[in-house]
Amino acid sequence: MITIKYFGMLAEHTKCTEEQMDFKALKLSELVQDLKVKYQLNPASFHVALNHKLVQDSEDVTLQFQDEIALLPPFAGG
Amino acid sequence: MITIKYFGMLAEHTKCTEEQMDFKALKLSELVQDLKVKYQLNPASFHVALNHKLVQDSEDVTLQFQDEIALLPPFAGG
Amino acid sequence: MKKKTVFIEGPISPSFISDSIAKHQSKHSIGGHNIFLGQVRADEIEGKTVAAIDFTAYEDMALEQIAEIREKAFKTFDLTCMHIYHSLGKIKAGELCFFVFVSAKHSKDIYAATEYLVNIVKKKVPIFGKEIFEDDTHQWKTNIK
Amino acid sequence: MKKKTVFIEGPISPSFISDSIAKHQSKHSIGGHNIFLGQVRADEIEGKTVAAIDFTAYEDMALEQIAEIREKAFKTFDLTCMHIYHSLGKIKAGELCFFVFVSAKHSKDIYAATEYLVNIVKKKVPIFGKEIFEDDTHQWKTNIK
Numbered sequence: 001m002i003t004i005k006y007f008g009m010l011a012e013h014t015k016c017t018e019e020q021m022d023f024k025a026l027k028l029s030e031l032v033q034d035l036k037v038k039y040q041l042n043p044a045s046f047h048v049a050l051n052h053k054l055v056q057d058s059e060d061v062t063l064q065f066q067d068e069i070a071l072l073p074p075f076a077g078g
Numbered sequence: 079m080i081t082i083k084y085f086g087m088l089a090e091h092t093k094c095t096e097e098q099m100d101f102k103a104l105k106l107s108e109l110v111q112d113l114k115v116k117y118q119l120n121p122a123s124f125h126v127a128l129n130h131k132l133v134q135d136s137e138d139v140t141l142q143f144q145d146e147i148a149l150l151p152p153f154a155g156g
Numbered sequence: 157m158k159k160k161t162v163f164i165e166g167p168i169s170p171s172f173i174s175d176s177i178a179k180h181q182s183k184h185s186i187g188g189h190n191i192f193l194g195q196v197r198a199d200e201i202e203g204k205t206v207a208a209i210d211f212t213a214y215e216d217m218a219l220e221q222i223a224e225i226r227e228k229a230f231k232t233f234d235l236t237c238m239h240i241y242h243s244l245g246k247i248k249a250g251e252l253c254f255f256v257f258v259s260a261k262h263s264k265d266i267y268a269a270t271e272y273l274v275n276i277v278k279k280k281v282p283i284f285g286k287e288i289f290e291d292d293t294h295q296w297k298t299n300i301k
Numbered sequence: 302m303k304k305k306t307v308f309i310e311g312p313i314s315p316s317f318i319s320d321s322i323a324k325h326q327s328k329h330s331i332g333g334h335n336i337f338l339g340q341v342r343a344d345e346i347e348g349k350t351v352a353a354i355d356f357t358a359y360e361d362m363a364l365e366q367i368a369e370i371r372e373k374a375f376k377t378f379d380l381t382c383m384h385i386y387h388s389l390g391k392i393k394a395g396e397l398c399f400f401v402f403v404s405a406k407h408s409k410d411i412y413a414a415t416e417y418l419v420n421i422v423k424k425k426v427p428i429f430g431k432e433i434f435e436d437d438t439h440q441w442k443t444n445i446k
Binding site (some may be wrong): 083131152153154156 | 339354356357358359361362365387398399419422423424425426427428429430431441442443444
């Protein structure tokens with residue numbers, strides 16, 4: 001199982017804060033591409049976190065069982 | 079009338095917080111010299127304020143009627 | 157890494173702040189405290205006025221980030237204590253949403269430490285803010301210019 | 302020059318601080334506050350421990366100095382509000398004796414403003430402190446090293 005979380009304006013856009021999908025040994029970049037298509041996301045509008053860490057290059061990462069992915073719009077704390 | 083005020087360790091040393099003397103058209107430096115002798119003050123231990131302003135060179139200043147002089151030890155606020 | 161309480165539901169009250177200050181009065185090695193407080197501004201944006209900001213966070217990630225930030229700040233600055241609190245939920249204009257509190261023996265490092273903590277939390281911690289206008293429309297706040 | 306209240310008889314209480322913070326919540330242009338608090342340290346000096354500091358001031362001169370400092374700081378830094386309070390009388394270790402509070406629309410200037418105010422008050426304002434040790438002997442505190 002893979003968990004995908006959405007925050008802020010992305011959760012508003014996807015109308016979803018969290019979804020789960022069956023595990024597949026995809027590259028993270030492939031998953032993100034699928035989500036962009038599914039929700040028509042602007043790639044400039046978010047960063048991707050894997051298991052609570054920002055991912056610099058999602059090409060390099062292959063998903064593991066029980067990974068948690070998060071799509072994060074610009075931060076606005078403070 | 080001239081008012082002379084003492085603060086902190088100087089007030090402790092002189093056993094006096096405020097004294098008044100008759101007005102004389104002295105230089106401020108002469109008055110300070112008299113006080114040093116009277117109380118055996120260490121000249122390195124204080125600054126002189128005239129009417130609430132620190133005096134850089136008491137040679138340059140002649141006392142005016144109703145002046146307020148203060149002998150100020152090192153500041154310790156904060 | 158130890159995860160301390162960071163998120164507070166609703167605004168940070170002045171009495172929460174005074175309680176935090178009072179708790180440090182038993183530490184007799186502390187000579188100076190520095191506190192930053194973030195207050196929600198009633199900004200005017202294209203003729204509309206911000207009435208509140210509704211904050212959400214990716215809490216698990218945020219707590220890990222803040223634990224790392226704390227660790228680094230203790231290495232960088234000579235501090236006795238450090239506390240970081242941020243509100244979640246709807247915080248009205250004039251209310252406080254962010255509280256950073258550092259204490260040290262001497263005051264030298266505390267201003268730079270607070271500034272560092274405030275700026276790095278804004279930059280690195282996944283907190284999101286929906287600016288709600290007086291007419292109930294909204295826009296998403298962003299710290300990136 | 303307007304002279305504001307600066308001197309407070311006895312320690313500055315945490316509730317005085319929270320009241321000051323609360324008073325600023327009606328100012329909806331403020332986005333950030335920075336607060337410095339000076340706390341009396343139980344320093345050990347030649348085997349003796351400081352139990353309290355007894356503060357006195359040349360109040361007339363101090364208030365004039367602080368009015369000048371305020372005026373200069375408002376010209377130097379982009380601030381909305383500025384408050385400076387200092388205790389007089391005997392302040393025990395762990396109690397607060399100095400409270401500097403600045404507020405601004407944006408946080409950029411507030412850390413430097415607080416640091417400037419704290420340091421210039423220590424340097425320029427005629428406040429005197431008698432460090433009272435636990436054995437009731439004392440020495441005179443000095444900010445000049």
